[in-house]
Amino acid sequence: MKLIEKNLIGKRKDQALCEDGIFFNGNFAAVIDGCSSHKGALHEGKSSGVIAKDLILDVLATLPSETTMQKALSACNEALSLWYEERHLLETMKQDPGLRCSAYMAVVSKARREVWILGDCQALIDSQIYTLHKPIDTLMENLRAMYIEAELQKGRSEDEIARFMESIQTRLSEQMAFQSRFQNSAVKTSFSYFVLDGFFENYDAVQVVKLGDGPREVVLGSDGYPRLKASLKASEESLASLLREDPLCFRENRSTKGLAEGNVSFDDRSYLRVIV
Known part of the structure; x- marks a missing residue:
């Protein structure tokens, strides 16, 4: 496997806060997207997303080349569970x-000539995107867009709304607090979603793409x-265009957050391009 190009940029100026990660060792290539906690959880001075990303990067470096999808994700999940146990946090x-x-x-x-995709990380293969956008995220993105559009209805400009975005994000966070109830939930619903968090068990949630020969x-x-x-150039140009056209991220690129003042983007971003 050959690495063609890569990129990793945190949305904030302090790159130590970046919750994305990239990995390449010739046997495996990966992008990791650590999740921001809606409760603002910090552990040992790091966000929960940074800790998850770092633990998974460490696990990937130890995997034998023939490791299956299930064993790889199980090892990542167990590393998170062990981290909780060592700090007496498992029950919490x-x-x-x-x-x-x-x-x-x-x-x-x-x-194994396979690509494994969990959640809204993405793989582009032969012009086809493989990913899974969570219904709960779509709901929250639409709710945030509604809050913004309600302010536009009052006659406020987008620049004015941007200056008072914190109030909208606060209202949204009150609703997003419910989201984690569906995280790796034993009872599957239309809003259930699955993520590596130390309690992951649903391997059917992982998309497996076979690459075939050649x-x-x-x-x-x-x-x-x-x-x-x-x-990478085309991906960066497309992102720059979206941020110019919709910095609040409520139109074409609906998100639960927009381009905040002082940040370089609406989210951390990671990119890997390889030939297998």
Whole structure:
């Protein structure tokens, strides 16, 4: 497997806060998207998303080349569970999913010639995007768009709304607090979603794409690239266009957050392009 190009940029100026990660060692290539806690959870001075990302990166570096999808994700999940146990947090995390260290990922396995995609991380293969956008996210994105459009109805400009976005995000966070109730839930509903958080069990939630014989080009990306393209340059140009046209991220690129003042984008972003 050959690495063609890569990119990793946090949305904030302090890159230590970036919850995305990239991995490549010739056997595996991966992008990891650590999840921001809606409860603002910090552990040992790091966000829960950063901790999840770092733990998963460490696990990927230890995997034998022939590791199956289930064994790879199980190892990542167990690393998170062990981290809780060592800090006497396992029962707390079991009771409150909103506090957990969690992440999504997309992985290329050279030996197995497979791509594994969990959640809204993305894989671009032969012009086809593989990802899973959660219904609960769509609901929250539409709710935030409604809040913004309600302000536009009052006659406020987008610039005015941007200056008072914190109030909209606060209202949204009150609703998003319910989201974690559906995280790796035992009772499956239309809003259930599955993520690596130390309690992941539903391997059917992972998309597995077989690459077949012969060289194949694969692009992996986090959802910080709303329009993942076949090259890094095209992906960056597309993102820049979206941020110019819709910095509040409530039109074409609906999100639960927009481009905040002082940030370089609406979300952390990671990109890997490889030939397998």
